[in-house]
Amino acid sequence: DAKTTQPPSMDCAEGRAANLPCNHSTISGNEYVYWYRQIHSQGPQYIIHGLKNNETNEMASLIITEDRKSSTLILPHATLRDTAVYYCIVRVGDSGYALNFGKGTSLLVTP
Amino acid sequence: NAGVTQTPKFRILKIGQSMTLQCAQDMNHNYMYWYRQDPGMGLKLIYYSVGAGITDKGEVPNGYNVSRSTTEDFPLRLELAAPSQTSVYFCASGPANEQFFGPGTRLTVL
Numbered sequence: 248d249a250k251t252t253q254p255p256s257m258d259c260a261e262g263r264a265a266n267l268p269c270n271h272s273t274i275s276g277n278e279y280v281y282w283y284r285q286i287h288s289q290g291p292q293y294i295i296h297g298l299k300n301n302e303t304n305e306m307a308s309l310i311i312t313e314d315r316k317s318s319t320l321i322l323p324h325a326t327l328r329d330t331a332v333y334y335c336i337v338r339v340g341d342s343g344y345a346l347n348f349g350k351g352t353s354l355l356v357t358p
Numbered sequence: 359n360a361g362v363t364q365t366p367k368f369r370i371l372k373i374g375q376s377m378t379l380q381c382a383q384d385m386n387h388n389y390m391y392w393y394r395q396d397p398g399m400g401l402k403l404i405y406y407s408v409g410a411g412i413t414d415k416g417e418v419p420n421g422y423n424v425s426r427s428t429t430e431d432f433p434l435r436l437e438l439a440a441p442s443q444t445s446v447y448f449c450a451s452g453p454a455n456e457q458f459f460g461p462g463t464r465l466t467v468l
Contacts, residue, residue: 290448290462291401291450291457292459293455293458296456338454346401346454348400348401348402350399
């Protein structure tokens with residue numbers, strides 16, 4: 248799995264967009280970018296994933312640069328309930344093996 | 359659907375005791391996983407299973423054992439508990455692109 252780099256922490260005002268960056272400069276052609284989050288004291292929660300096209304679902308948008316060396320998870324209208332640790336994970340899709348969680352980005356959404 | 363359930367939610371063990379953490383899923387997933395999360399750290403894989411009767415070691419398997427006799431259940435056994443096993447344990451199921459996690463078991467070994 249390719250190594251990822253995320254900022255350790257970020258702040259965002261409630262109602263504003265939260266843009267969480269992830270650097271994965273060694274990503275290979277068949278590796279996907281996955282995002283999970285972990286709200287305090289809960290199990291991680293899958294958010295979104297993508298290969299090279301931008302993706303959007305009801306929770307978030309994922310923007311992947313054309314060279315695929317970095318990506319940004321966008322929470323369009325952050326709420327206090329979005330305060331969590333966000334993990335960017337790069338790996339071959341659906342190989343059946345477990346995810347390599349790093350330290351992630353701790354996002355604090357403030358009123 | 360209940361999703362992934364774990365019992366107990368909390369447990370305190372004495373050094374040298376043994377226990378089994380229970381995990382069950384009702385989504386008919388072939389893949390199941392056990393992770394541990396130490397305070398302030400990311401999750402680390404202990405064991406995983408790709409189907410009933412098939413298990414394999416993850417990154418930190420020492421001190422643990424697993425079994426998978428049914429699709430639904432994936433218990434984690436701690437033998438001779440040690441303070442280093444104080445952690446929060448998460449069970450998960452599903453394919454790697456969308457794993458479903460249980461609520462966790464908080465274990466303290468004193």
